[in-house]
Amino acid sequence: MLSLLKKRMESISVFDMLSIGVGPSSSHTLGPWRAALRWIDELKENDQFYKVAGITVDLYGSLSLTGKGHATDIAVILGLSGFDPVTFPIENIGKEVDLINSNRQLTLNGEREISFSPKENIVFHRKFLDFHPNGMTFNARLEDGTIKSSSFYSIGGGFVVKEERQTKKLKLEKFSHFPFPIQKGDELLAYCKQENKSISEIVLENEKSLRSEAQIDHELKEIWNVMLESMYIGCHTEGKLPGGLNVIRRAFNMNKDLICNSRYSNAEEWIAAIRSTEVKFRQILKWVSCFALAVNEVNASLGRVVTAPTNGSAGVIPAVLMYYLVIENHEADFGHIRKFLLTSGEIGSIFKKGATISAAMGGCQAEIGVSSAMAAGALCELMGGTPEQCLMASEIAMEHHLGLTCDPIAGLVQIPCIERNAMGAIKAINACEMALNGDPSKAKVPLDKVVATMWETAKDMTSKYKETSEGGLAVQVNISDC
Numbered sequence: 495m496l497s498l499l500k501k502r503m504e505s506i507s508v509f510d511m512l513s514i515g516v517g518p519s520s521s522h523t524l525g526p527w528r529a530a531l532r533w534i535d536e537l538k539e540n541d542q543f544y545k546v547a548g549i550t551v552d553l554y555g556s557l558s559l560t561g562k563g564h565a566t567d568i569a570v571i572l573g574l575s576g577f578d579p580v581t582f583p584i585e586n587i588g589k590e591v592d593l594i595n596s597n598r599q600l601t602l603n604g605e606r607e608i609s610f611s612p613k614e615n616i617v618f619h620r621k622f623l624d625f626h627p628n629g630m631t632f633n634a635r636l637e638d639g640t641i642k643s644s645s646f647y648s649i650g651g652g653f654v655v656k657e658e659r660q661t662k663k664l665k666l667e668k669f670s671h672f673p674f675p676i677q678k679g680d681e682l683l684a685y686c687k688q689e690n691k692s693i694s695e696i697v698l699e700n701e702k703s704l705r706s707e708a709q710i711d712h713e714l715k716e717i718w719n720v721m722l723e724s725m726y727i728g729c730h731t732e733g734k735l736p737g738g739l740n741v742i743r744r745a746f747n748m749n750k751d752l753i754c755n756s757r758y759s760n761a762e763e764w765i766a767a768i769r770s771t772e773v774k775f776r777q778i779l780k781w782v783s784c785f786a787l788a789v790n791e792v793n794a795s796l797g798r799v800v801t802a803p804t805n806g807s808a809g810v811i812p813a814v815l816m817y818y819l820v821i822e823n824h825e826a827d828f829g830h831i832r833k834f835l836l837t838s839g840e841i842g843s844i845f846k847k848g849a850t851i852s853a854a855m856g857g858c859q860a861e862i863g864v865s866s867a868m869a870a871g872a873l874c875e876l877m878g879g880t881p882e883q884c885l886m887a888s889e890i891a892m893e894h895h896l897g898l899t900c901d902p903i904a905g906l907v908q909i910p911c912i913e914r915n916a917m918g919a920i921k922a923i924n925a926c927e928m929a930l931n932g933d934p935s936k937a938k939v940p941l942d943k944v945v946a947t948m949w950e951t952a953k954d955m956t957s958k959y960k961e962t963s964e965g966g967l968a969v970q971v972n973i974s975d976c
């Protein structure tokens with residue numbers, strides 16, 4: 495029975511749920527960037543790469559409707575150029591794109607110069623492809639005049655698939671040796687009980703089947719470093735965000751007011767300085783909001799953040815983890831960070847498997863709702879909660895995001911997105927506290943029910959509220975007033 499289960503289950507690594515990328519959107523920036531890189535691999539595998547004479551890229555549905563604001567065109571250009579979203583120096587993005595625009599030439603995968611004008615060769619179509627709202631087709635004109643096309647779908651969180659689901663098949667094979675295959679919250683709890691382990695311990699066993707413990711620690715440290723860096727940069731950068739909405743960065747002033755006269759010169763000293771400030775309820779609220787705003791201001795300016803589980807919601811998990819480090823436990827070390835990231839990643843994957851983490855499929859409940867649920871459950875484990883209480887915390891956090899729509903003004907990941915991360919983080923902390931005082935055996939709504947409800951709500955939601963900027967704030971607010 496167990497081997498049968500293993501065969502049919504989609505297993506997702508924590509490192510798929512939490513990955514380092516570039517803002518502003520995991521589905522509209524990171525996904526298309528990765529898709530372009532995969533297409534280049536495909537051309538090489540098919541012996542076509544060195545025969546390419548010209549390229550066009552078609553962006554469909556939500557990728558088209560909010561693609562400009564989400565920098566989808568820029569991501570495609572950088573992917574076609576062969577740059578890695580994890581390591582590419584973000585300060586060079588503008589320069590690279592300007593060069594391609596002015597020369598009307600792109601160096602495909604850094605190897606071959608081809609003529610390419612982003613304005614003419616990237617085409618935005620309002621129409622939706624059937625398979626998924628975030629579709630894109632790469633077309634290569636080969637030297638003999640034949641056209642080779644390949645379509646990809648960005649399904650949220652930076653995940654990219656092809657219609658034939660080859661990726662899924664490969665993944666199933668790769669992950670078939672997870673010792674604890676998990677599809678639902680109930681299964682996770684059953685393993686915790688059977689093995690007498692916490693959620694993070696079960697997840698660690700699964701990850702150990704893919705990489706060594708030293709490698710796991712190394713990658714988790716890198717993830718935390720990017721999270722911390724994005725908070726630090728966001729809290730120390732003034733000015734307006736790009737895109738034309740004239741949104742003022744707020745984390746800078748919040749940090750300045752809260753930190754008072756403390757002196758520090760790097761992120762570690764900053765943490766120590768925050769720990770030494772006086773914090774009452776109002777300051778705690780402000781600090782948590784400040785951390786979340788900081789990350790999403792960095793994200794909105796095409797900065798480097800951790801997709802957690804998406805870029806639009808990248809601020810919630812760092813803000814809640816930072817809350818633990820600077821408010822709840824001044825002695826916390828990497829062991830605590832590791833537990834938090836492992837637990838949050840697993841909870842996110844349960845939502846991905848049972849519902850969606852794509853705003854184009856489920857609105858903002860799929861982004862901020864999921865990130866809040868991930869953070870709530872992970873915080874609960876650090877605060878001494880049982881596995882049952884952790885899932886209760888996640889359930890509470892999601893329950894109060896159900897139905898949340900996605901309606902970014904001008905298609906930019908700024909309003910309501912940036913503030914929404916602060917709200918998601920605060921809700922996560924509150925959900926954790928309620929679960930710690932709660933009795934999961936008496937809970938009326940188990941996590942799996944809220945996952946199913948979220949998915950049903952997603953299906954019922956009109957496309958106006960699914961990352962199209964065709965409803966809600968996106969149409970009520972006049973951009974010229976911004």
Ligand code: SF4
Pocket residue numbers: 806807853857858859861862899900901902907908909910911912914961
């Ligand atoms: S409204 Fe929510 S889901 Fe939509 S782009 Fe903003 S953060 Fe993402």
